[in-house]
Amino acid sequence: MMTMHQNTDPVNRLNRLYDLKQAQLEKARENNEEDSLRWQVLSAEADAISRALRDRGDPL
Numbered sequence: 064m065m066t067m068h069q070n071t072d073p074v075n076r077l078n079r080l081y082d083l084k085q086a087q088l089e090k091a092r093e094n095n096e097e098d099s100l101r102w103q104v105l106s107a108e109a110d111a112i113s114r115a116l117r118d119r120g121d122p123l
Contacts, residue, residue: 084109095116 088105096102 074119076114077112077119081109081112081116084112 084105088102088109091099091102091105093096
């Protein structure tokens with residue numbers, strides 16, 4: 064069970080969101096969607112989350 068702090072900590076939330084995007088990218092890769100708009104959007108989202116984490120001093 065997550066504590067209240069884990070739910071509201073921005074870095075924790077970004078890390079969880081980044082993990083979700085990576086899982087979605089892996090699923091898209093398994094479905095051979097690397098050339099799709101979905102892939103481009105997921106990649107852009109993962110990159111933006113990664114930059115946000117890096118700017119906060121928590122590189123992936």
